[in-house]
Amino acid sequence: MTQVSVTIAGRSYRMACEDGEEAHLEGLARAFDAKIGDMRRAFGEIGDMRLHVMAALTFADQLSEIRDRVRALEAQNARAEEAAAQRLSQEEALRRELAEKVNAAAQRIERLSATLASKPR
Known part of the structure; x- marks a missing residue:
């Protein structure tokens, strides 16, 4: 585990994360800090706790929408x-049917050829 220090709304927080995940955690913290800043500009000073909750709910709502889309x-x-499996099944059936018809036509041609070959000229 690695320790990372992130700053959110002017406060520093020390957090643990898996090795190699430091940049990801720092990026998440920057996004959360930016959302709080956006809300502070939109709503004014309504209290850090309230801004944090509103930012968290905004991200939770976005996550919910993404899950619905997924x-x-x-x-x-x-x-x-x-649909693709059905089309493949239909294609295979058509190929079998075509092969049977080609085979039947070949047999008919062979019979006609044999008949013509057996007739005197």
Whole structure:
């Protein structure tokens, strides 16, 4: 575990994270700090705790919307995969049918050829 110091709303916080995750944690802290700054400019000085809660709820709302979009895309992907599987199955059936027809035509040609070859000229 690595210790990282981040600053949010002018306060420094020491946090632990996995090795290699320092930049990610610092980026998250910067995004949270920026959101608090945006809200402070929009709503004025309404208290740090309230600004922190509002920023957290804003991110939670965005996360909820993203999860909803992911679920919708997963459902759309599942439908597309099912449609592709059905098309593949139909294509395989058509190929089998075509192969049977080509085989039947070849057999008919062979019979006609044999019939013509057996007739005297």
